[in-house]
Amino acid sequence: MHGRRAETARRGALLVAIAATAALLAGCAGGASGSPADPADAPGTATSPGTAAPDTSTLDGSVTVFAAASLKGTFTELATRFEAEHPGVDVELNFAGSSDLVTQITEGAPADVFASADEKNMTTLTDAGLIDPAAPVDFATNVLEIAVPPGNPAGITSFADLANPAAKVVVCAPQVPCGAATASVEQTTGVDIPAVSEESSVTDVLGKVTSGEADAGLVYVTDIAAAGDAVQGIAFPESANAVNTYPVAVVDHAGRLDGATAVARAFVDFVAGASGRAVLSPAGFGAP
């Protein structure tokens, strides 16, 4: 009996050791991911700008970009172009609602760059001391537009038409940026929309319109541009009362190496500069 129990204990120790080894290996794999051809950016050996970079670019390493969900199409394109310009750089993208990203970053997610769909969420991070208050740069604007299913079954032509109780209108809840914009347009115009649903994201509003459940929804110009033929957009002049500004900034990182910070800064400049504009404008984003 004794012998067997000792053996069990030994096996237990072995199992723990195997598990620990597996975890270590997984950790190593994670650290090296995305750069099998470039050992220079392994932790601890990252080169600072200007030293021993084999390619034409001085930038080297990886940058993790946390961007608002509405930037998915444009930032994927921008990342590809940035990587093409700087062959030594690897851009990792993470898209979610701005407030989700703020939660992730405050909980310690390794973001190097944060691009927010509104100023409020950026302020949350500058207030928390995770971003230098002087760092955020406005790089785009977005305005609301009415989305209707193809054929416009409810015959909506203006913002005032949304007050018609016979039309099923879906908007964002006031707690989220697009809903706050909707509320401020309602306030300035005096038009009260009897919405049948207040969704928690633009995607959900758009989904209700594309599926034909709703007769109209209030979303951003860029969402309608991205949706293609699934919805029709109706611009309205009152949207100028609620212009949404998109800021981008480098997230402060205690343990980050200078090289990585340089890459993050370069990406922010890239987004806020002419290259960014070339991608953002066709998608419907306005200039700040």
Place this chain on the structure above:
Amino acid sequence: MSYRSLPRWLIVVAIVGAAFVVLPLAGMVLRVDWANFLPLITSESSLDALGLSLRTSLAATALCIVLGVPMALVLARTRFWGQKVLRSLVLLPLVLPPVVGGLALLSTFGRRGLLGQTFDAFGIQLAFSTTAVVLAQTFVALPFLVLSLEGALRTVGTRYEAVGATLGASPSTVLRRITLPLVLPALLSGAVLSFARALGEFGATLTFAGSLQGTTRTLPLEIYLQRETDPDAAVALSLVLVVVAIVVVAVAHQAGEASPLRRGRRLVPDAQDSADIRPVERRQS
């Protein structure tokens, strides 16, 4: 004493597993802003969401019982071609991601859906209504009731039903006086589980019913929305949902242990003693 028969490493892993489940809950409890807990959970929007959740979940549970009991009886007591496939299909919502369930409901009951146009002709519009919430909850909760009841029906067996039938009871009487009383504990625990599943329903409701305070915004949707602006309120409401879930699980467990089943267990061995039941059973089938 029995724990000695288990290898020690297994107990260690079990403890790790238990910690994995319990720790996140403890982490959430530590985040609760106790000073403002009551105001947070008694705000108008929170109470609306809680009230709506309880009402719709009760309605969904009732619907699950009405539809699920016959389904479980048919699956457990009859044999027909394609039964196995049908059972798998009925249990599908258990493994389906809720958003997929929502999309499926949308393409069936939605305005442009399979049945939506027929409903529209009768002036019934499900979209953005509380009924849509109940439908979404019933869709995801139904398998829980069917599964637990069908299992109980198979365990209890058909001996008593056969005896009842030979003594002249009609199928309906057998069902009412013998079958249902025997599986009542399973029916109760199945109903409680369905209620819990309905209470936690999120994805299908979000996709199919929308989100409007007092009409379609149930507690999970309210938590999801509150998190945008007021994480403290979201955590406080989450705790309410956790407490409700714990109560529900406790009640379901209690129901499973309740006396009718024990009485049933005591009766079953007696039945096995009487050898003259088997021919009766054969005559029945």
